[in-house]
Amino acid sequence: MRHVGAIAGRELRSLFVSPVAYAVLTLFAVLAGFFFLLSIQGFRETMNYYQQIGQFDVLEQINLNNQVIAPFIQVMWIVFLFLIPGITMGLFASEKTNGTQELLMTSPLTMWELVVGKFVAAGAFVTILIAMMGLFPALLFLDADTPILGWIFSGFDLAEPDPEGLQMLAGLLGLWLLGLTYAAVGTFASSLTRNQLVAFFLALALLLILWLLSVVADLGVAEGAMGTAASLSTVLTWLSTSDHFDKLARGLVDTRDLAYFAFMIGAFLVLTKTSVESVRWR
Amino acid sequence: MIEAEGITKRYGDFLAVDDVSFTAQAGEVIGFLGPNGAGKTTTMRILTGFLPATDGSARIAGHDIFNEPLAARRAIGYLPENPPLYPEMDVAGYLEFVTRIKDVPRARRRSAVESAIERCGLKDVHRRVIGSLSKGFRQRVGIAQAIVHDPRVLILDEPTVGLDPIQIREIRSLIAALADPGKSEARTIVLSTHILAEVEAICPRVILINQGRKVVDSSLAELTAEGQSLEDVFARVALRAGEAA
């Protein structure tokens, strides 16, 4: 695995001289900021509602983790859905158009070093995105009399509650794992074609299918399917990213969900390796 | 250095390379000739391990390319038909990357890059982005990439395409110098080309393939002994094939 660093480092350097990386970073920062404000807005409206109907006991229980941070992290999946395929689309496709696969495949590299190197580069980029968006909820942890908390709670007769740090970190961990899974899927899509645009839409389609599997499973159950279909729907629900991610985003760390993401990443990297190797067996 | 045995490649029903065998010793420079579509590139891709052969085997510096691919590849420098370049990288950064994936020890990387830049006449452009270079300079970077790790076997697919006359002369003398047994370690070089004068200038041995089959394998001196030029030999082989088809 000693060539992984060389492959990943080169990939990242190329990414950061291309406009794609900066377009993605800018778009991501803007969207994260927008969704964060939206979450706060939603929080204020909820509080307003309970204050007006006079349910002060509910109002006391409302907290920033569940009403602001979790919804914010949950909505970011859709941003990842579109941006991560943009990062991964060139990973293998551009090697084919450059003809550089002929260099890589005749160098003393193993296929695993190549695939993992590509994935590590995409994963590093995802990590940068997570660090960037983590800054927004981190604002809530600033001292209680900073403008932001003051603004959120302005107009309410409430003690400003402190958010829970660990719960937020668990949510970010969930989004990070989701991003890594998306990076693995995108890496696979890029290995299937020499056209970056095709790689982008292929990744998007795969990710949507992966997300919607649980919806499909629910439909099957709703139609009153029989025993076999019930077990099929269990499998589909398990395979779908949505439930696993939702739990983590709400701060519930369950090793079964962590295992799910590890499994998905591993599975798509194995698929990528097979696909890259098959180029040789045309 | 190179031992190729019965190399055969099929694309579906089409036989691109048909039972090609040859061996090459250290210090040999072999001109690999043949009309368009003869199977030169395909054979070279098999020798470098980029494509699997349908049949046959090959050893590079004593390592079987299928069973010990990493050791075999470490001994090879390869210039593909289209130089494998990253347009967004600068020349020196690109060559540094190549030394890393070719297992050049860390301490020697910098001097390896500098020497390749020097020998391929890239001094003036080594900080330029590859995508902004002219075709000839990109070809030179391709050659630099093939020699940067000082491989014992060089496989060059049309190395002088797109170069200016002075650079062609320099690359030819570079190739001669790499093969020169007077040096500490002689290299083995296989190069394909359509320029017969190039073969006459630097390749003491000629292998001619046609429609995937090896039809000539002899020294240049023998081939041209009876007063015929290399062009006559080439034309005769190619035309005979044309009649047969």
Ligand SMILES: Nc1ncnc2c1ncn2[C@@H]1O[C@H](COP(=O)(O)OP(=O)(O)OP(=O)(O)O)[C@@H](O)[C@H]1O
């Ligand atoms: N991927 C492929 N699929 C099918 N046929 C192929 C493929 N690659 C090469 N061929 C065929 O194999 C034959 C040999 O091609 P090759 O590129 O080895 O020729 P060449 O001797 O290098 O020719 P040139 O002098 O034009 O470079 C050609 O007829 C070509 O069409």
Ligand SMILES: [Mg+2]
């Ligand atoms: Mg060719």
